[in-house]
Amino acid sequence: MHGGILGLICDETMGNLVVLRLGGPALTTSMRMRYLGVVAVGRRYRCTAEATDATNGLITARADVLDEHGAPVATATAHYQPHQHAVEA
Template identity: 35%
Template sequence: MGVKHELELPANLEPMTRHPKVPGPGEPMRVHHSMCFGCGLDAPVGLRLNVTAGEDFCVTATMPVVDWMQGGPGVIHGGILSAAFDEVMGNASILIGVPVVTVNLEIDYAKPIPLGSTLRFTAEVLGKSGRKVYVRSQAYLDGFEAPVAAAYGIFVEINLRKHFEGYKEGAVKAPQG
């Protein structure tokens, strides 16, 4: 069993440039929020993904697969893996200086991922068209021989201030209305 499909990209992709203020290749990506479930160091429970900037529009990441992530007996829960892909691909979008949120995420699960292992991710921004950013990612166990899962995502560029207006740092409130 392997990765099944590719993301179909639109014909009108725009030229991309790496943002001048992002970390250089080999440097850690910054935590975007201390309480983030994906990368935050202060979140009581979280993935604690360690994301590193790569060349061009790529990032790599590692994540230990620990006991609380269990789904089926002895293996990671698919939703946890989905959240990890979401975080890694969102981090890749930072390389082009674009804050994004997820609008579509597709995952091919190729192989069970055992507790106690370490996942290694790669992610690459494939292109941008208007507000949409197209990203792909793969997850590996030990080395990079064959992916155990792959994901494709479409993210949409947001205005951070408007998007999170009405929310306070560290507090989660439901929108009124």
Template identity: 45%
Template sequence: MRTPEPARADTPDLAVRLPWEAVPDYHCFGCSPHNPAGLGLRFTRHPDGLRAGFRPTRSFESYPGVLHGGLVGVICDEVMANVIMVERGVPAFTISMRTRYLTPLRVDHDYHCTATISRAEADVITASAEIHDVDDELCASATATYRPFALGDVRHLLTLDDADAARLEHAISTQNGRP
């Protein structure tokens, strides 16, 4: 799935850099360019939140010619978690998610997923996502609840050395012009 939707040439400011990029060898299955088995999603700003275009390949199929349904959920989850990071400036773990499949997604076809924050409280954030085809037909949707976290509180769960943890903490704290 290595064909991300490029930002339009007339709006280069729409492309989004994520804090995880501060870690030279991060391997996120959804968005890392360092993970050859991953989805390689790239994000752009969207008036409603965050968007990622993608074109599934046969490497991700389930039934012949059809994207595996679990990966539909992964794509929605990835875009929703990153809209929280971009708009709220906090990383968050998924604590529940519901995915609705309206039609199978086909391999070698273009799609885009757009995510928005639905509700934000101190200890939970709810987001929603929709996947549309090139004709803007809705193919799948998802809603999820996330628990924001401070990097220091979950450091024991992450495989970051001190230098990478410091880089990531700095990138998160300065994301989108935050001091």
């Protein structure tokens, strides 16, 4: 699978977690990917995410893409900026 698709999956998983925590939208300000193994089309994978920190108005999150045995094949970290309307609500 193309690494950009894995990046999209990680960003969506982390971003949705942040949105659920904030109760409103957030913007991805930066993201870093690490590719640890091959991700083959047609196999099962799971993407998990956790919010790890909130400083200077940014929320930091981490995601892991795990193969069917639970071994990581990709990891991501990202920073999210709460959207202005989410902060005001």
